[in-house]
Amino acid sequence: MKRPYYGWVVCLVSTLLLFVTMGTVSNGFSVYLPYIMAEHGLTNAQTSSLVTLRCLASFFAMLGIGFYYKNVSIRVGVGIAAACAGASFCLYSVAESYPVFCLGAAISGLSYGLGSMIPVSILMNRWFVKHRALALSICASGSGIATIVLPPVTTALVEGLSMTAAFRIEGGAVFLFAALIVLFLRNDPKEKGVKPYGWEEAHPAGDAGETRRPSFTLTAGTWALMACVSLFMGALANPGFSHLSVLYTSQGFDPMVVAAIISAAGVMITVGKLLYGEVTDRIGGCKSSLLFGGILLGGYLLCCLAFLRSMAVTVATVLLLGVGYPIATMGPSVWANDMCSADHYPTVVRRLQVIYAGGALVFAGVPGILADRLGGYIPAYLMFSGFLAAALVCIALAYRETRKHRRI
DSSP, X not given: OOOOOHHHHHHHHHHHHHIIIIIIIIIIGGGGHHHHHHHHTOOHHHHHHHHHHHHHXXXXXXXXXXXXXXXXXXXXXXXXXXXXXXXXXXXXXXXXXHHXXXXXXXXXXXXXXXXXXXXXXXXXXXXXXXXXXXXXXXXXHHHHHHHHHHHHHHHHHHHHTOHHHXXXXXXXXXXXXXXXXXXHOOSOXXXXXXXXXXXXXXXXXXXHHHHXXXXXXXXXXXXXXXXXXXXXXXXXXXXXXXXXXXXXXXXXXXXXXXXXXXXXXXXXXXXXXXXXXXXXXXXXXXXXXXXXXXXXXXXXXXXXXXXXXOHHHHHHHHHHHHHHTHHHHHHHHHHHHHHSOTTTHHHHHHHHHHHHHHHHHXXXXXXXXXXXXXXXXXXXXXXXXXXXXXXXXXXXXXXXXXXXXXXX
16 A cells, blocks of 8 residues: 655644644634733733734744754754743743733744744745645644634633633643654655655656756845735734734623634634635636635725624624635745745745734734724724735735746
8 A cells, every 4th residue: 555645744744833833822822812911900002012022033033044944954943943832831821920921922932933834835845846835725724723723722721720721731732742743744855765746747857857947036026015915914914813802802792702703713714724725726826815815805894893793794704814814824935936936935935924024023012002092903903904905906016027027
């Protein structure tokens, strides 16, 4: 019996990695924000600042990620990143003051910055030629699965035991996941004695066929456009999602209902990521980005109607956000793959992700500041909707600019 291609094992392990480094420290942690604010008397701005500090740490981690992975292998590096997530939850469990929560947030940011989409994108580019976008979408579904599983589990643990116990239990699970990641991950197909999946079909002439491929990267104009897109997407994917729980809590929704909303969004995000990968493989990055970006825009506009407390509107919001969110998390990897050759891919995807992290950092505290000044989180979601509309225009222009220099 033929063994399954090991690249799919790497894909599943990378899914677990993103469950930890994106799903747990970002989407999963957002469920704790109302409890932290209530139990420790933090203001909206202080609570948002925890997201800001996480984003700040992840931004600086991404700035140094090139040096980091030159000195450690991806396998070891992402194992350390996953362990940082467990350490942050252990710190949260003993926190009795705002500064300790800040330290935990900073360590979780290291996990996010060193162990999320940059190493996973590079791994998928190493292991897959065929079905690369699908493999990447399976990996990215890890954060969506966390968004399904963690809100009801976390809410039940906090309500049934305590916030401290919830942090300790989830932190212990993260350390176990980190060990599994190091055990099963492999850096390169050569370590298993195989070629990248689909390599023979793409390069029938062998290695020499690959070296004849032209080298190209983003033009200055395309860089400017994609920098704007990545900046906006960082704001949408990080503070935009992290503040959904406080948006609905502030509008009078019951905590268990809020947990159900976040969990349902996670279900749709997981489905949306798989759809995004398959659709991108079929129709290309430009069309899929505009399609899924338009769906996400509809979801953000419906967030602005949370004050209606209508379950019909809420269900529609969850559906649109879930299906559309993949563009915000997977987009930079897809755009880099479309707009540059393989030799430039690691550099381009790293730069786009750094800008992406910068967007998350710059806007992380804005929702809380606006809420303190304007009395709620709806103005922030109006702002996010405007960001997304501008990003879609920039994406269309960037692909048009790229087509002038190379057919894609």
